[in-house]
Amino acid sequence: MRSRGRLRRRSAITGYALLAPSLFGVVCFLLLPVLVVLWLSFQSWDLIGPITFVGLDNYQSVLSDGVFGNSLLVTLIFVALVVPIQTLIGLGAATLLTRGLPGSAWFRTIYVLPWICAPLALGVVWKWILAPTDGALNTLLGQRVEWLSDPALALPAVAAVVIWTNVGYVTLFFMAGLLNIPGQILEAARIDGAGAVKMFWHIKLPLLRPTMFFVLVTTVISAFQVFDQVYALTQGGPARSTDVVAARIYYEAFDAFDLGRAAVMAVVLLVILVVITLAQQFYFRRRVTYEMD
Amino acid sequence: MKWTRFSSTAAVYVVLVLGALFTLGPFLLSILTAFKTREQFAQEPALSWPDPFTLDNFALLLTGPAQFGRAIVVTILAAVLILVGQLICSILAAYAFARVDFPGRQVLFWVYLSTLMIPPVVLVIPLYLMMTEAGLRNSFWSLVLPFAFASPYAIFLLREYFRGIPQELIDAARLDGANTLDVLVEIVVPLSRPIIATVTLITIVSNWNSFMWPLVVTTGSEWRVVTVATASLQSQFNGNWTLVMAATTLALVPLLLLFLLFQRSFVRSITISGSA
Numbered sequence: 001m002r003s004r005g006r007l008r009r010r011s012a013i014t015g016y017a018l019l020a021p022s023l024f025g026v027v028c029f030l031l032l033p034v035l036v037v038l039w040l041s042f043q044s045w046d047l048i049g050p051i052t053f054v055g056l057d058n059y060q061s062v063l064s065d066g067v068f069g070n071s072l073l074v075t076l077i078f079v080a081l082v083v084p085i086q087t088l089i090g091l092g093a094a095t096l097l098t099r100g101l102p103g104s105a106w107f108r109t110i111y112v113l114p115w116i117c118a119p120l121a122l123g124v125v126w127k128w129i130l131a132p133t134d135g136a137l138n139t140l141l142g143q144r145v146e147w148l149s150d151p152a153l154a155l156p157a158v159a160a161v162v163i164w165t166n167v168g169y170v171t172l173f174f175m176a177g178l179l180n181i182p183g184q185i186l187e188a189a190r191i192d193g194a195g196a197v198k199m200f201w202h203i204k205l206p207l208l209r210p211t212m213f214f215v216l217v218t219t220v221i222s223a224f225q226v227f228d229q230v231y232a233l234t235q236g237g238p239a240r241s242t243d244v245v246a247a248r249i250y251y252e253a254f255d256a257f258d259l260g261r262a263a264v265m266a267v268v269l270l271v272i273l274v275v276i277t278l279a280q281q282f283y284f285r286r287r288v289t290y291e292m293d
Numbered sequence: 294m295k296w297t298r299f300s301s302t303a304a305v306y307v308v309l310v311l312g313a314l315f316t317l318g319p320f321l322l323s324i325l326t327a328f329k330t331r332e333q334f335a336q337e338p339a340l341s342w343p344d345p346f347t348l349d350n351f352a353l354l355l356t357g358p359a360q361f362g363r364a365i366v367v368t369i370l371a372a373v374l375i376l377v378g379q380l381i382c383s384i385l386a387a388y389a390f391a392r393v394d395f396p397g398r399q400v401l402f403w404v405y406l407s408t409l410m411i412p413p414v415v416l417v418i419p420l421y422l423m424m425t426e427a428g429l430r431n432s433f434w435s436l437v438l439p440f441a442f443a444s445p446y447a448i449f450l451l452r453e454y455f456r457g458i459p460q461e462l463i464d465a466a467r468l469d470g471a472n473t474l475d476v477l478v479e480i481v482v483p484l485s486r487p488i489i490a491t492v493t494l495i496t497i498v499s500n501w502n503s504f505m506w507p508l509v510v511t512t513g514s515e516w517r518v519v520t521v522a523t524a525s526l527q528s529q530f531n532g533n534w535t536l537v538m539a540a541t542t543l544a545l546v547p548l549l550l551l552f553l554l555f556q557r558s559f560v561r562s563i564t565i566s567g568s569a
Contacts, residue, residue, distance in 0.1 A: 014473050015395030022386035025442020030408040036419035093312060096305050109556055110313045116552055118502035120520040121544035124527050125323045128534050136322055136339035176564050225412050228504045232524065246414045253418055254509060266415040277410045
């Protein structure tokens with residue numbers, strides 16, 4: 001009995017010792033910063049002077065002026081542009097790549113290349129491609145289109161670049177999902193006389209629901225945080241038409257030097273993303289239990 | 294019947310090839326332009342072959358005031374230190390979560406997992422304040438420290454894998470007198486090579502590509518990383534696209550090579566998160 005207690009104590013000590021370094025990192029660089037940003041959202045700080053308590057002033061200022069509202073709206077439009085389009089293209093590409101044609105693996109490799117590369121560097125390349133006078137696209141088209149400086153075109157242009165970056169990632173998941181569908185099910189449907197279109201709508205698409213769900217959630221969350229491509233392509237302009245939330249937080253903090261306001265925006269973004277994640281968890285659990293019935 | 298089958302296959306290939314060209318186009322444009330002279334760039338279409346083929350852009354980039362060579366060294370050093378730190382801390386933690394019994398194990402694992410919900414953008418401002426207070430702003434350590442101790446994601450992946458290692462192997466080693474560290478070094482790590490390779494790739498890629506934090510925490514060229522150097526080059530030499538494309542080429546090509554070398558591990562490391 002005593003030796004069992006000793007063993008348990010030894011095992012506890014081993015456990016905590018193994019955990020210590022990572023716990024230090026999690027506490028100092030993940031949990032503490034969340035508390036600090038919450039604290040900072042009630043302070044005023046311009047990076048140089050002292051930090052002073054201002055109560056709810058930052059919240060009032062952020063929620064009353066239209067700048068942050070605009071950023072939220074721009075981000076929502078951006079997500080609404082990027083996610084459905086890249087999902088459709090990814091799904092299409094995955095269907096073509098799972099037909100067992102020779103060379104499919106090569107195409108898959110090519111499509112995923114942009115996703116592993118630095119979004120900032122790719123953004124800079126696209127900045128040149130879309131440049132008004134000496135840009136590759138306008139030279140090809142033979143006319144001057146202000147892709148990035150026309151307020152009506154800038155957000156769709158940034159969205160297009162992000163879609164181009166992400167399509168391969170989405171394709172990979174749909175390929176995995178399609179290849180997981182049991183061959184017998186497809187065979188049975190074929191014997192019942194289902195054509196390619198029917199097969200896709202009534203058999204493959206419903207069976208892809210878990211994959212679809214995962215892809216939508218992860219891409220919505222990442223699209224909400226887009227920064228690198230916006231920084232490279234438009235810096236939030238023209239006329240704040242691409243001023244997504246992450247960019248606004250950055251410029252509020254390190255361009256306007258208003259850390260308090262930036263902290264408020266960060267807190268709002270954190271809340272939005274946590275709510276999305278938890279809603280997804282909740283929905284997923286419920287759906288799974290329904291399927292168990 | 295045969296003919297329609299053939300023509301639909303041909304149509305599929307046409308679509309796939311067009312997609313591939315569209316995907317590769319920007320990479321090709323970046324690489325081709327990087328080897329061109331400014332004169333050729335100004336006169337010929339973007340997709341022309343470099344003639345004369347020049348290395349001047351790279352030479353200017355690496356030896357000139359842009360200090361791109363230094364940025365590459367800083368980026369590699371930071372990535373290596375972060376990788377080593379993360380691997381050690383994550384392997385220890387993952388083993389504790391997978392195989393050691395201690396009070397609070399479930400709660401702590403849940404806390405680790407819940408930090409995955411925190412978007413990096415939110416961390417930038419408080420970390421900046423913390424680094425300023427610690428006197429570490431604009432230093433090499435400010436690039437490394439926040440990421441060198443733990444990656445909850447890596448811990449999650451490693452724990453799943455470690456749980457699949459047969460307990461009998463560990464027990465047998467224990468009977469031979471091995472302590473926990475011996476077990477880790479002699480049994481767990483050698484048996485977990487695939488997942489460790491996956492974690493290594495994820496860590497290298499995300500650190501080579503990381504931009505917002507280095508942009509915020511460093512000023513001037515001393516501790517600039519490759520992405521930040523590329524961005525500042527673009528605003529500094531706006532319009533000098535041959536030079537800027539040499540920079541993007543240097544930022545992109547190492548990862549392209551890494552990807553082509555470890556293609557299968559890469560694809561697996563991306564899709565592995567799908568089962569998470």
